[in-house]
Amino acid sequence: MPVEHRVAARGRLRARVVGVVAGRVSVPGMGQEGEGGASGRGRCVGWPALDERRGPLQASLGTLGQRLQPGMADSAQAQKLVYLVTGGCGFLGEHVVRMLLQREPRLGELRVFDRHLGPWLEELKTGPVRVTAIQGDVTEAHEVAAAVAGAHVVIHTAGLVDVFGRASPETIHEVNVQGTRNVIEACVQTGTRFLVYTSSMEVVGPNTKGHPFYRGNEDTLYEAVHRHPYPCSKALAERLVLEANGREVHGGLPLVTCALRPTGIYGEGHQIMRDFYRQGLRLGGWLFRAIPASVEHGRVYVGNVAWMHVLAARELERRAALMGGQVYFCYDGSPYKSYEDFNMEFLGPCGLQLVGARPLLPYWLLVFLAALNALLQWLLRPLVLYAPLLNPYTLAVANTTFTVSTDKAQRHFGYEPLFSWEDSRTRTILWVQAAGSFAQ
Ligand SMILES: NC(=O)C1=CN([C@@H]2O[C@H](COP(=O)(O)OP(=O)(O)OC[C@H]3O[C@@H](n4cnc5c(N)ncnc54)[C@H](O)[C@@H]3O)[C@@H](O)[C@H]2O)C=CC1
Numbered sequence: 001m002p003v004e005h006r007v008a009a010r011g012r013l014r015a016r017v018v019g020v021v022a023g024r025v026s027v028p029g030m031g032q033e034g035e036g037g038a039s040g041r042g043r044c045v046g047w048p049a050l051d052e053r054r055g056p057l058q059a060s061l062g063t064l065g066q067r068l069q070p071g072m073a074d075s076a077q078a079q080k081l082v083y084l085v086t087g088g089c090g091f092l093g094e095h096v097v098r099m100l101l102q103r104e105p106r107l108g109e110l111r112v113f114d115r116h117l118g119p120w121l122e123e124l125k126t127g128p129v130r131v132t133a134i135q136g137d138v139t140e141a142h143e144v145a146a147a148v149a150g151a152h153v154v155i156h157t158a159g160l161v162d163v164f165g166r167a168s169p170e171t172i173h174e175v176n177v178q179g180t181r182n183v184i185e186a187c188v189q190t191g192t193r194f195l196v197y198t199s200s201m202e203v204v205g206p207n208t209k210g211h212p213f214y215r216g217n218e219d220t221l222y223e224a225v226h227r228h229p230y231p232c233s234k235a236l237a238e239r240l241v242l243e244a245n246g247r248e249v250h251g252g253l254p255l256v257t258c259a260l261r262p263t264g265i266y267g268e269g270h271q272i273m274r275d276f277y278r279q280g281l282r283l284g285g286w287l288f289r290a291i292p293a294s295v296e297h298g299r300v301y302v303g304n305v306a307w308m309h310v311l312a313a314r315e316l317e318r319r320a321a322l323m324g325g326q327v328y329f330c331y332d333g334s335p336y337k338s339y340e341d342f343n344m345e346f347l348g349p350c351g352l353q354l355v356g357a358r359p360l361l362p363y364w365l366l367v368f369l370a371a372l373n374a375l376l377q378w379l380l381r382p383l384v385l386y387a388p389l390l391n392p393y394t395l396a397v398a399n400t401t402f403t404v405s406t407d408k409a410q411r412h413f414g415y416e417p418l419f420s421w422e423d424s425r426t427r428t429i430l431w432v433q434a435a436g437s438f439a440q
Pocket residue numbers: 086087088089090091092093113114115116136137138139157158159160161175179198199200201234261262263264265266
């Protein structure tokens with residue numbers, strides 16, 4: 001039940017302000033210095049150019065890595081800031097929300113904007129920070145503007161993450177590209193100066209040719225060519241965000257933007273992991289290797305992704321010249337492994353086994369099955385939504401090495417992972433076990 005109802009922002013407010021609850025603030029952490037860098041620019045095959053279209057987690061963030069820096073207490077008293085997190089009820093968004101409450105000392109109000117608000121927001125009502133839940137749609141410009149008005153910082157993580165063909169390409173574009181455009185325009189109109197965008201490694205690759213990206217960084221040359229609507233939309237949206245850096249916002253000051261590019265995120269709330277677990281349980285505890293163990297994936301723990309967002313948002317003002325218009329891969333100490341072997345780090349301790357040192361089916365057969373799935377999806381679309389995990393795109397991503405190795409975020413804004421690999425692994429295992437028992 002909402003604690004209090006109120007209008008959170010000026011303007012034509014149609015976004016529903018569902019409630020105001022208050023959360024907890026604890027201690028911060030931080031770092032320093034830097035330099036310049038490059039941003040990868042992708043090409044979307046079969047998609048219009050930018051200009052042609054207008055258009056169950058507990059507060060488990062712990063005390064790891066907490067460091068109180070000199071001056072933090074002073075600045076905490078000096079100015080309280082309003083943060084807006086779009087997509088704040090999603091897998092990553094919830095972690096960003098909780099991380100801000102725990103580790104952003106200057107937080108005065110936290111606005112959580114999402115199409116679907118989570119009931120867990122109610123838990124956040126006991127602390128000193130006002131949490132404003134706003135039900136709204138990023139594709140509705142006036143709803144976004146109303147939510148942004150008066151915010152100091154926007155963390156834009158809302159997005160349609162669909163590589164399975166559940167949504168149409170147009171819808172993906174509308175949410176990810178037009179939604180991002182609406183966020184930028186809202187910042188410009190209302191005078192909000194700091195915008196952190198959740199991009200994706202998919203902006204770079206894997207490309208349609210299946211070229212490996214091995215221990216790459218933000219400056220690594222790579223032929224970024226996309227066909228799938230999701231990476232196309234993320235690449236277009238990221239470009240919008242980077243190009244908006246330096247635009248004059250209401251009041252005359254420049255907008256400062258940056259984009260964070262997580263690799264495949266895992267952790268508490270990761271639905272695909274939960275799906276693999278349930279599938280394994282249905283198969284009597286067995287999963288069957290489909291992809292060679294030699295294909296490596298970079299993965300990153302959700303808590304560290306959230307932490308990087310919090311740090312980037314905090315440092316954007318002080319390091320505007322350095323960070324503005326920059327992209328940063330999101331990384332941590334998680335080991336490079338194949339997608340399936342990495343999942344087994346969590347599913348193994350939950351009782352599942354991965355059968356086969358090598359793939360059980362020949363690759364050509366997987367390609368055939370993926371193509372068959374795509375055909376069935378198309379044929380059945382008028383009748384039913386058929387959206388299996390295996391399709392030509394997910395097979396290509398799963399079967400292509402994509403690993404990052406970079407310290408740019410460390411150099412530019414002092415990012416160090418907050419959670420060790422051991423801790424990330426333990427937290428994820430506990431969550432999978434709990435999610436599995438709910439499934440029974
Ligand atoms: N899951 C992953 O492995 C990765 C995700 N990302 C990016 O991170 C961001 C968050 O992704 P996840 O948390 O995994 O996805 P998610 O689907 O769990 O969260 C997205 C949130 O955005 C909200 N949303 C969707 N459409 C909306 C709309 N029209 N208006 C308002 N809210 C809307 C959803 O309700 C949801 O709460 C996305 O931008 C995604 O592209 C980037 C790299 C990897």
